[in-house]
Amino acid sequence: MKPTDVLKNEHVHIKEMLSILNKILGKIGRGQNVPVEDLLNVLNFIKVFADKCHHGKEENILFPAMEEAGIPRYSGPIGVMLIEHEEGRRYVKAMSEAVEEYKNGSLNALEKFMENAGNYISLLEQHIWKEDNILFNLADENISDRVKMELIEKFEEFEVKEIGEEHKKQLKILQALKEKYYSSR
Numbered sequence: 723m724k725p726t727d728v729l730k731n732e733h734v735h736i737k738e739m740l741s742i743l744n745k746i747l748g749k750i751g752r753g754q755n756v757p758v759e760d761l762l763n764v765l766n767f768i769k770v771f772a773d774k775c776h777h778g779k780e781e782n783i784l785f786p787a788m789e790e791a792g793i794p795r796y797s798g799p800i801g802v803m804l805i806e807h808e809e810g811r812r813y814v815k816a817m818s819e820a821v822e823e824y825k826n827g828s829l830n831a832l833e834k835f836m837e838n839a840g841n842y843i844s845l846l847e848q849h850i851w852k853e854d855n856i857l858f859n860l861a862d863e864n865i866s867d868r869v870k871m872e873l874i875e876k877f878e879e880f881e882v883k884e885i886g887e888e889h890k891k892q893l894k895i896l897q898a899l900k901e902k903y904y905s906s907r
């Protein structure tokens with residue numbers, strides 16, 4: 723198992739949550755009721771599992787190792803990935819604000835949520851595609867086998883330190899939302 727396999731596996735779960743979010747947008751668009759709790763759970767998964775833990779592993783561990791292997795950070799593909807992580811954070815922040823505004827009775831809040839969530843889904847889907855098909859190949863080809871083993875250990879340490887038990891808890895929440903939304907219209 724390579725460090726990029728760990729990240730690719732996390733991409734699978736992130737994409738599952740994106741498809742749940744897409745289903746939720748469809749429901750909101752058709753005027754169906756979606757519990758605020760579900761929106762908050764999706765947002766929390768994105769913040770904790772996708773951003774803090776997964777993007778954290780990329781930004782703090784994988785990308786620096788790629789840099790040490792001679793791939794420049796601020797020009798080229800790593801720089802693009804970093805910019806896209808930041809862009810994603812802005813959409814997530816706007817989605818969180820929209821949920822709060824919705825709870826306070828704002829009429830435009832759902833529209834704001836849908837617009838930012840739609841942008842986030844498009845951004846992340848193509849971001850993940852670029853990592854899976856381009857960036858991670860660069861990492862696999864340029865990082866030595868010794869460093870690859872170290873990176874897997876560092877990922878594990880990072881996960882325990884940053885989110886600990888939340889990792890399992892978030893996967894359980896994902897599973898529950900999959901059961902609820904995958905089969906629904």
Ligand SMILES: [Fe+2]
Nearest residue numbers: 777780803853
């Ligand atoms: Fe990324």
Ligand SMILES: [Fe+2]
Nearest residue numbers: 729780850853
């Ligand atoms: Fe990623």
